[in-house]
Amino acid sequence: MKLLFYDTKSYDRASFDEAGKRYPDIAIDYLKTDLAPRTASLAQGYDAVCAFVNSDVGTETVKALHEFGVKVILMRCAGFNNVDVEAAGRYGIPVLRVPGYSPEAVAEHAMALALGVNRRLHKAYVKVRENDFSLSGLMGFNFYQKTAGIIGTGKIGAAMAKICRGFGMRVLAYDLYENPSLKEFITYVSLEELLSESDLISLHCPLLENTYHLVNKDTIAKMKDGVILVNTSRGALVKTEDLIDGIRAHKFFGVGLDVYEEETPNVFEDRSEQILEHSITARLLSFPNVMITSHQGFFTREALAAIAETTFENAKAWEKGETTGNEA
Numbered sequence: 001m002k003l004l005f006y007d008t009k010s011y012d013r014a015s016f017d018e019a020g021k022r023y024p025d026i027a028i029d030y031l032k033t034d035l036a037p038r039t040a041s042l043a044q045g046y047d048a049v050c051a052f053v054n055s056d057v058g059t060e061t062v063k064a065l066h067e068f069g070v071k072v073i074l075m076r077c078a079g080f081n082n083v084d085v086e087a088a089g090r091y092g093i094p095v096l097r098v099p100g101y102s103p104e105a106v107a108e109h110a111m112a113l114a115l116g117v118n119r120r121l122h123k124a125y126v127k128v129r130e131n132d133f134s135l136s137g138l139m140g141f142n143f144y145q146k147t148a149g150i151i152g153t154g155k156i157g158a159a160m161a162k163i164c165r166g167f168g169m170r171v172l173a174y175d176l177y178e179n180p181s182l183k184e185f186i187t188y189v190s191l192e193e194l195l196s197e198s199d200l201i202s203l204h205c206p207l208l209e210n211t212y213h214l215v216n217k218d219t220i221a222k223m224k225d226g227v228i229l230v231n232t233s234r235g236a237l238v239k240t241e242d243l244i245d246g247i248r249a250h251k252f253f254g255v256g257l258d259v260y261e262e263e264t265p266n267v268f269e270d271r272s273e274q275i276l277e278h279s280i281t282a283r284l285l286s287f288p289n290v291m292i293t294s295h296q297g298f299f300t301r302e303a304l305a306a307i308a309e310t311t312f313e314n315a316k317a318w319e320k321g322e323t324t325g326n327e328a
């Protein structure tokens with residue numbers, strides 16, 4: 001089987017080369033360029049393409065992949081909101097993804113953002129480097145005995161709920177489908193109740209039509225004053241303009257974002273030389289109680305190894321005509 005790997009970073013290549021030793025029948029060629037309508041033609045002669053969260057796997061790309069003979073799309077990520085799954089279905093191209101490679105990796109990063117922004121670690125780090133050991137502006141609050149609100153209790157939300165319980169927090173959750181294994185220590189409530197009761201709100205639901213801009217003017221108004229909001233899920237769950245208004249109105253004690261609306265389509269770009277004066281992310285960064293990371297929640301050694309392993313397993317299953325449960 002021939003696989004064309006788009007948007008290759010050195011760490012992707014390292015993890016796929018390592019796992020690939022166990023799959024000698026799968027030959028990979030790596031491309032630096034990302035998958036988009038104009039680069040789909042490069043996949044001519046390949047059975048499969050491997051793409052990622054910022055790849056453009058929309059209608060046009062899927063059509064082109066079909067014309068160039070690609071038979072399967074392997075997403076090396078959980079989310080697939082950048083893939084026109086319906087179009088792929090029409091062309092008989094299965095889309096396989098990696099639904100859960102290391103939920104703990106993302107949940108631990110969500111807690112890192114919550115703690116970081118609570119204890120103002122981003123400010124403390126810079127202050128101490130400047131030889132300023134004063135504590136002004138660094139006061140946080142205990143998570144112990146406070147309330148965490150988890151929106152979406154799938155794999156990552158469940159891991160986050162367990163971490164919060166470990167911190168001695170009361171854990172509330174909101175999900176369309178309740179996870180019975182969590183009921184021992186979390187309480188499912190309505191979204192309204194979660195918003196009004198929680199000191200820390202962490203988003204772990206997927207980006208769907210009914211979750212788009214879930215955090216907006218109205219839902220922010222229902223939150224407790226002084227809440228910490230963390231989003232490691234998808235940027236468009238939060239309406240950024242409304243979030244900025246909320247921050248300006250001192251609604252939030254802190255905001256930790258690993259994902260943000262503006263990141264798509266080029267998530268992992270080095271934008272250090274761009275002028276960001278019109279960017280809403282730059283506006284967010286101008287607030288001292290906002291901490292932003294670059295979609296790195298998944299980025300641990302264990303997660304990368306698991307992503308590679310599952311992608312190869314998906315490819316193998318597709319070749320054998322087996323279903324995996326990893327279909328998008």
Ligand code: NAI
Pocket residue numbers: 078079099100103106151152153154155156157174175176177204205206207208210211232233234258259295296297298299
């Ligand atoms: P999952 O599919 O295991 O869980 C998602 C949960 O959200 C499910 O329990 C589902 O019932 C719930 N849900 C769906 N619609 C909802 C709604 N309207 N309101 C409340 N809950 C709703 O997914 P998993 O693996 O936990 O991932 C969650 C999200 O995390 C992904 O969709 C992805 O966007 C994001 N993610 C972020 C990463 C990062 O590096 N920052 C890495 C991996 C995933």
